[in-house]
Amino acid sequence: ASKGGGSATGPSGGAPGKALVIGASVSLTGDFSDSGKAVQRGYQLWADTMNAKGGILGRKVQLKIVNDASSPSQVVTNYQNLINKDHVDLTFGPFSTLLTIPASQVAKRYGYAFLAPAGGGPKVFAQKLNNFFFVQPAPTTQSGDVFAAYILSLPADQRPKTAAYAELDDPFAAPIAENIRQKFEAAGIKTVYKQVYPSETADLSPVMGAIAAKHPDVIVGGTQNQDAYGQIKSLVQLKFSPKFMFQSNGANSPLEYPDKVGRANTEGVISAADWFPGSTAAGSADFTAVYIKKYGGTAQSVDDSSAEAYATGQLIEAVAAKTHKIDNATIISSLHSGSWPTLLGNLSWSSDGAPNGEFNLVQWQKGKLVPIYPASVSQATPEAPKPNWGG
Amino acid sequence: MRSVRGIGQARAAVFFAVLAMLPAFNLAHWVLNMLVFTLMYAVMASAWNLLGGFAGYPSLGHAAFFGVGAYAVTLWFQHHGIHSGYEPFFLLPVIGIGAAIVGLPIAAIAMRTRSDVFAIVTITLLFVAQTLAFNLRSITGGAQGASIAIPPFSAATFERPFYDVLLVLLAVAMGLTWASMRSKVGLSLAAVRADEDKAAGIGVRVQAVKLLAFCVSVGLTAMVGAVWAYYVGFIYPQFAIDPLITIAIVLMTFLGGRATLWGPVIGAFILELAQQYFAYSLGGSQYYLIAYALVFLVVMLLMPRGIVPSIQERLRHRRRRRVVDAPTSTGGAAQPVRAEAASMTRRPFTPVPYAEGDRA
Amino acid sequence: MHALIQGIILGILTAGVYALMASGQTLIFGIMKVVNLAQGAMVILGAYLAFQLFTSFGIDPFLAIPITTVALFVVGVLVQLLFLRPLRSDDRSELSLLVTFAVALLLEGIMSVIWSTSDRSINTHYANSSWTVFGYQITLVRLWAFLLSLFALGLLYLLLNRTRFGRAIRASVQNPESATLLGVQSERVSAIGFGLGAATAAAAGSVYGLLYPFNSGSHYDLISRLLSIVILGGLGSVGGAVIGALVISVSSAIVASAISPIWSEMTFFIVLLLVLLVRPRGLFGTAARGAI
Amino acid sequence: MTTALLEVANVSRRFGSVRALQDASLTVERNSITALIGPNGSGKTTMFNVITGYLPADSGTIRFDGHDVTRAKPAILYRRGLSRTFQQARVFGHLTVQENLVVAGGFSVAQLFGRRVGRQDRERAAALLVEFRLSHVADLYASELSYGQRKLLEFAAVLMSQPKLVMLDEPTAGVNPVMIETMEQHIRQLHASGITFLIVEHDMNFVMRLCDPVVVLDQGHEIFTGAPDAVQSNPAVLDAYLGA
Amino acid sequence: MSEPILVLRSVVAGYGAGDILKGVDLEVQPATVTCLIGPNGAGKSTVLKCVSGLLRPRQGSVTYRGDVIDPLSTRKRLSRGIVHVPQDRSLFPAMTVWDNLLMGGYAMKDQKEVRRRVEQAADTFPICRQRAHDHAGSLSGGEQKQVELARTLVLDPGLVLLDEPSIGLDPKSRTQVFASIRGLAEQGITVLLVEQNARSGLAASDIGAVLETGIVRLVDSGASLLTNPEVARLYLGGHATPAAATAATSAPGR
Numbered sequence A: 001a002s003k004g005g006g007s008a009t010g011p012s013g014g015a016p017g018k019a020l021v022i023g024a025s026v027s028l029t030g031d032f033s034d035s036g037k038a039v040q041r042g043y044q045l046w047a048d049t050m051n052a053k054g055g056i057l058g059r060k061v062q063l064k065i066v067n068d069a070s071s072p073s074q075v076v077t078n079y080q081n082l083i084n085k086d087h088v089d090l091t092f093g094p095f096s097t098l099l100t101i102p103a104s105q106v107a108k109r110y111g112y113a114f115l116a117p118a119g120g121g122p123k124v125f126a127q128k129l130n131n132f133f134f135v136q137p138a139p140t141t142q143s144g145d146v147f148a149a150y151i152l153s154l155p156a157d158q159r160p161k162t163a164a165y166a167e168l169d170d171p172f173a174a175p176i177a178e179n180i181r182q183k184f185e186a187a188g189i190k191t192v193y194k195q196v197y198p199s200e201t202a203d204l205s206p207v208m209g210a211i212a213a214k215h216p217d218v219i220v221g222g223t224q225n226q227d228a229y230g231q232i233k234s235l236v237q238l239k240f241s242p243k244f245m246f247q248s249n250g251a252n253s254p255l256e257y258p259d260k261v262g263r264a265n266t267e268g269v270i271s272a273a274d275w276f277p278g279s280t281a282a283g284s285a286d287f288t289a290v291y292i293k294k295y296g297g298t299a300q301s302v303d304d305s306s307a308e309a310y311a312t313g314q315l316i317e318a319v320a321a322k323t324h325k326i327d328n329a330t331i332i333s334s335l336h337s338g339s340w341p342t343l344l345g346n347l348s349w350s351s352d353g354a355p356n357g358e359f360n361l362v363q364w365q366k367g368k369l370v371p372i373y374p375a376s377v378s379q380a381t382p383e384a385p386k387p388n389w390g391g
Numbered sequence B: 001m002r003s004v005r006g007i008g009q010a011r012a013a014v015f016f017a018v019l020a021m022l023p024a025f026n027l028a029h030w031v032l033n034m035l036v037f038t039l040m041y042a043v044m045a046s047a048w049n050l051l052g053g054f055a056g057y058p059s060l061g062h063a064a065f066f067g068v069g070a071y072a073v074t075l076w077f078q079h080h081g082i083h084s085g086y087e088p089f090f091l092l093p094v095i096g097i098g099a100a101i102v103g104l105p106i107a108a109i110a111m112r113t114r115s116d117v118f119a120i121v122t123i124t125l126l127f128v129a130q131t132l133a134f135n136l137r138s139i140t141g142g143a144q145g146a147s148i149a150i151p152p153f154s155a156a157t158f159e160r161p162f163y164d165v166l167l168v169l170l171a172v173a174m175g176l177t178w179a180s181m182r183s184k185v186g187l188s189l190a191a192v193r194a195d196e197d198k199a200a201g202i203g204v205r206v207q208a209v210k211l212l213a214f215c216v217s218v219g220l221t222a223m224v225g226a227v228w229a230y231y232v233g234f235i236y237p238q239f240a241i242d243p244l245i246t247i248a249i250v251l252m253t254f255l256g257g258r259a260t261l262w263g264p265v266i267g268a269f270i271l272e273l274a275q276q277y278f279a280y281s282l283g284g285s286q287y288y289l290i291a292y293a294l295v296f297l298v299v300m301l302l303m304p305r306g307i308v309p310s311i312q313e314r315l316r317h318r319r320r321r322r323v324v325d326a327p328t329s330t331g332g333a334a335q336p337v338r339a340e341a342a343s344m345t346r347r348p349f350t351p352v353p354y355a356e357g358d359r360a
Numbered sequence C: 001m002h003a004l005i006q007g008i009i010l011g012i013l014t015a016g017v018y019a020l021m022a023s024g025q026t027l028i029f030g031i032m033k034v035v036n037l038a039q040g041a042m043v044i045l046g047a048y049l050a051f052q053l054f055t056s057f058g059i060d061p062f063l064a065i066p067i068t069t070v071a072l073f074v075v076g077v078l079v080q081l082l083f084l085r086p087l088r089s090d091d092r093s094e095l096s097l098l099v100t101f102a103v104a105l106l107l108e109g110i111m112s113v114i115w116s117t118s119d120r121s122i123n124t125h126y127a128n129s130s131w132t133v134f135g136y137q138i139t140l141v142r143l144w145a146f147l148l149s150l151f152a153l154g155l156l157y158l159l160l161n162r163t164r165f166g167r168a169i170r171a172s173v174q175n176p177e178s179a180t181l182l183g184v185q186s187e188r189v190s191a192i193g194f195g196l197g198a199a200t201a202a203a204a205g206s207v208y209g210l211l212y213p214f215n216s217g218s219h220y221d222l223i224s225r226l227l228s229i230v231i232l233g234g235l236g237s238v239g240g241a242v243i244g245a246l247v248i249s250v251s252s253a254i255v256a257s258a259i260s261p262i263w264s265e266m267t268f269f270i271v272l273l274l275v276l277l278v279r280p281r282g283l284f285g286t287a288a289r290g291a292i
Numbered sequence D: 001m002t003t004a005l006l007e008v009a010n011v012s013r014r015f016g017s018v019r020a021l022q023d024a025s026l027t028v029e030r031n032s033i034t035a036l037i038g039p040n041g042s043g044k045t046t047m048f049n050v051i052t053g054y055l056p057a058d059s060g061t062i063r064f065d066g067h068d069v070t071r072a073k074p075a076i077l078y079r080r081g082l083s084r085t086f087q088q089a090r091v092f093g094h095l096t097v098q099e100n101l102v103v104a105g106g107f108s109v110a111q112l113f114g115r116r117v118g119r120q121d122r123e124r125a126a127a128l129l130v131e132f133r134l135s136h137v138a139d140l141y142a143s144e145l146s147y148g149q150r151k152l153l154e155f156a157a158v159l160m161s162q163p164k165l166v167m168l169d170e171p172t173a174g175v176n177p178v179m180i181e182t183m184e185q186h187i188r189q190l191h192a193s194g195i196t197f198l199i200v201e202h203d204m205n206f207v208m209r210l211c212d213p214v215v216v217l218d219q220g221h222e223i224f225t226g227a228p229d230a231v232q233s234n235p236a237v238l239d240a241y242l243g244a
Numbered sequence E: 001m002s003e004p005i006l007v008l009r010s011v012v013a014g015y016g017a018g019d020i021l022k023g024v025d026l027e028v029q030p031a032t033v034t035c036l037i038g039p040n041g042a043g044k045s046t047v048l049k050c051v052s053g054l055l056r057p058r059q060g061s062v063t064y065r066g067d068v069i070d071p072l073s074t075r076k077r078l079s080r081g082i083v084h085v086p087q088d089r090s091l092f093p094a095m096t097v098w099d100n101l102l103m104g105g106y107a108m109k110d111q112k113e114v115r116r117r118v119e120q121a122a123d124t125f126p127i128c129r130q131r132a133h134d135h136a137g138s139l140s141g142g143e144q145k146q147v148e149l150a151r152t153l154v155l156d157p158g159l160v161l162l163d164e165p166s167i168g169l170d171p172k173s174r175t176q177v178f179a180s181i182r183g184l185a186e187q188g189i190t191v192l193l194v195e196q197n198a199r200s201g202l203a204a205s206d207i208g209a210v211l212e213t214g215i216v217r218l219v220d221s222g223a224s225l226l227t228n229p230e231v232a233r234l235y236l237g238g239h240a241t242p243a244a245a246t247a248a249t250s251a252p253g254r
């Protein structure tokens, strides 16, 4: 017989001492697997940290992470199984961003809070689900606005005159660039080229070739992962280096990015991030330390997807600390009020689950990703114009 | 002959009775969810089988029609309210017929090619459809996707309506398959599959049966697409029109056995359950694909023609033993032949005595 | 205009890479009538092997080709002997489609266990080098790939059309019974043939790894392209594979640079559709007399 | 109605450098049994293919039963009353022997939804199967037949429909002589009932016994048309076909 | 009479289920032509398949030059000199005529020798040279048959199994083929022939055997089978005049 139906408090009201099981489906294979795994690392790290501290409210944290192979049917099945077969206590969101909507609906049906560290497109919020919380400082499509703010803050003589936009046709890529373009055009920066390319585009050479021919001052890439690498590779081969190079995603991946485009070619590339090494936000130092301890590398090699995932856990921890309860209804009602400290900064949400904050701007400098804007978080002066490619 | 048919009908009755009663046993949501997806694939595999199995036109473009159904229902209900929750289901017949009508000119053009070329042409159509879904933003919402209202069913019995509707669709698909198999439609399709040119030359209504098979097949597929969209709640071009859907359908049909009534259904139950099970239980560990591929390969190696035909073949052989043992001959009541040079006869010549009526 | 010409140059050079991948496909599909859906996975396997040899031993991906070729040859032979041989001859070409798809999944699974599913790329010092000729950029790796594919295709052509082995392999597919009667050991010949097809994937894999980041799931994107090229060019026609690759890559590149990459995939599919509707046997396929 | 049933006028067809038919003409009168003979490669089968719409002619015209059918497809020709067999027997391997006959019986779109093999079908097929000694294999797949059995099946299939003109391409090749006589008998019967035949055959005895007139094709062009006894004494035919 | 070169003893064979051959006994003398006749579907082609190895007998044995060859593969039998020309189209349709001929010598090591013999065979059947570079599948039925026969000549066999070589041949070529079959025997090559064109077949043969429902019913000299009226009535048809033909056909099977 089905237990999960309607009674979210049933399984989660279990006695202290019983493990707190948290289920999540992430893409461990396919296009999003890099980030999917980073998310998995973040979840795991948080669970380890909690367990080292003796768990939440005396309950050990146990993760159940399954793969959705990027299929919406599978993601529905996975959350069905997590909730109704394995009776997990809480659910965390998937990384495969396109899958957030069907997954959040399943969670909603059974009264589960749905904390998603990725997948904050406009349509997600348009569902107006009260159980949904996007664990980033701002909706994904606004994550590039900070770049526009930076450029427009430059003195007139340093400001770029012409801009080119290369946008991946994806709900979480192209809109970011579009938001920037609106702001740029309003400020008089001329659009010399704009192109949306489909997600299967293996070869970005034609697009980048066309851009190179226009010699824009700034290239804004609304990117995910693969295409971000592809853009840079093509530009290097075409020997065209703009004054400013912004990529919304991919370029903020400290491990993969230099590996894929070559370390020498990262110099000066700008991206947006919510977390960055050396952040002073709540729990950031702890997180960095345990991350390095567990997975090796340096603070530089931490992916911000891991940080976002970790922050998801931090929220649970914070709710438990404040309410001494750890059930879905409490989590939902608590998160809807006030502001909650995480290593991404203080987060708060509107009723549809959209967060109300801002991203940070990061730049590759000497092989490292450093925050350059806004001033409150900046650790280095922006490198402008961007130097030539390393080859 | 009659008894065989009786068994077949009894088998179908039991199958559907069991499936219809299953939800009454208060099955867990996750089980019903799995069955919902399995039924979707069973319907689609049965539908594909009409074209790819019986007519021998291995379409790889069915996912395009799945997408047509998914988008049709989604877009329609962006402008029309869902109240009882059953409205999308009432729209299904319209969607099926609409897809069949859309399919008609496509079939007329694509079915000028055969076998592998037809497969490529149809998969090409699939990509064209996908590109259109991406790029006709004003209609489809492009890469941003499109959402349909959340079904207002209670959480306790959320899956039931979907399950029941799919069961009806499966009954329709299998019923149509069965009806075609025992009518001249099936006979004509088999002739088309074996040798279309010759069939045309001896007066088989090649064009009519081909188009019929195509339209029925894609109509059913579109209906499943519509149910899927409603069930999942949100569609994107790459998932609504996904080549992997076609591939899954084809794999299921071949595994169970092409051009058989039960093959596609059996294939769907094995592969979809295996896929859902392995993806969930082994998904985190990378071994999922290996397990899934091995299930498939092992079945194919043990039963190279698919499950149902391999079993049928074994049965047939047993039956055939009787047939072949019946005599073949030129003569009727032949008299013994006396050889002119008896010394050269190495074996006494004794014709088998038989009468005309002996022949089975 | 400059962008257009640059696009065409890129298209032509990219065609070389695809022609190289498609050459093995033509051999297996066109000659052996096995639709090898695992060809893409084999290309990726070749890329992983080249990646591994490069990162572990510093062997240049081009120099690694002889090693990876042998490895994939063995893989191909095994696939044929284990999975394809048991199929019955009358429906082999259809069933092979499924068996090879399962093999592709199997390879994908194995690769993701060994190398995980993260994106990999082979970053040699020359990976991004290009020459400037009259203001146009010619990427070194693509140029090499282009030449390599011409070489491999030439070799395959000679092997299939001018040697005893080539005749045997064609014979054993076209009429297995008769080939057996003439003393051809069809199974051995087919295994070697399939192995050769797989071996070309090794060469293509090295090049692919140099040009694009890849992961174990990258083969899905490859396979429909490869099939299209093979069909467009005409089954079994080695020259057709080159022309098919050129048509596809150049038309995509032109539309991508002149109109929009959004429609470039579509153009290529429409070109393919039109060609097939007018000439169902592809550009260079020959019509068989059949049974009339 | 004095026009001939089939009139082929100045038809040519080439394959690359091979000229299979060169300006060939042929007339089949109503209710005749016309033979088309000629050496191997003289274009007989190509003539059949061109007439029945399996191959387009490069030039020339074909009229059947008063209609121009030069570009018509096989399906149309069948509907006009033209039925043929193939030199290399083409049977439906996936269908049983019985079904092969039923499917050749011809049926309208409405009949499509009737029984796959109805009682009437079975009875009609059974009679033919008995005559051609195929009853014991009636339920086997046609792909399991021997060469000669396939030829017989294909011939029997033609008898299932009611054509105006039956074109047979080497019907007796590989068929047992006794069966050839059964075939011959059928042809005579149908002929008596008003059906016209055009037969390609290398068995000269068969041709001489059965056919009138005889058309001889050589290198894609007709070199002789006339009565059977005249053929045997025609020097051109002797030289090209029969051998001295 | 010398030792038979080929002996079939109680051979039982079939496809899938059921036996097609139900105990075939047959002896073939060296350097002779033996002709197998019988109704369609009697199992004649099946006998040849058992000899060449395309089909394994279920019971009984096939002995060639004193050795039991049942366990040998087709290839091994070929190397011992057993060549089989099947009944259905046996060419490789998408290969050129010349490549088809070269395939005839596949089993031979010496490629120069193969080329020489191919040239020789092409002399016997001029179509091979005329259409050397065309696909074999584009040839007419009779032309293909000629190429098949030419291909047999590339090897030098000890025993040739010919399955209805005269199918589709025009009268001129047919005469020529039967003459060359006799020629083979005169060169010391043994021929086992299956013919539906039984009169010509038997006329060219030393021995004739009648196969029916998988059993050899009668073995006799070719000439005496031809003159045996019962054989004629049951297997040869033998009625030259139309009137007689009608009479005869109504007799059997009625």
Ligand SMILES: Nc1ncnc2c1ncn2[C@@H]1O[C@H](COP(=O)(O)OP(=O)(O)OP(=O)(O)O)[C@@H](O)[C@H]1O
Pocket: C288, C289, D015, D018, D019, D020, D038, D039, D040, D041, D042, D043, D044, D045, D046, D047, D087, E138, E139, E140, E141, E142, E143, E168, E170
């Ligand atoms: N598709 C084709 N491609 C190339 N050549 C062809 C094709 N079809 C027929 N031919 C050639 O055309 C000529 C006539 O062939 P056709 O089959 O009509 O001969 P036929 O008179 O039927 O001979 P046969 O008695 O041997 O059956 C032959 O030389 C043949 O090789």
Ligand SMILES: Nc1ncnc2c1ncn2[C@@H]1O[C@H](COP(=O)(O)OP(=O)(O)OP(=O)(O)O)[C@@H](O)[C@H]1O
Pocket: D137, D143, D144, D145, D146, D147, D148, D149, D174, E015, E016, E020, E038, E039, E040, E041, E042, E043, E044, E045, E046, E047, E087, E196
């Ligand atoms: N591949 C097969 N599968 C099943 N049955 C077969 C197969 N080939 C032949 N048979 C059966 O075996 C019997 C004998 O066939 P075979 O080819 O030996 O006959 P045949 O004497 O050569 O006849 P024909 O004169 O028509 O060539 C036939 O009844 C046929 O149905």
Ligand SMILES: [Mg+2]
Pocket: D044, D045, D046, D087, E140, E141, E142
């Ligand atoms: Mg002919």
Ligand SMILES: [Mg+2]
Pocket: D146, D147, D148, E044, E045, E046, E087, E163
């Ligand atoms: Mg035979």
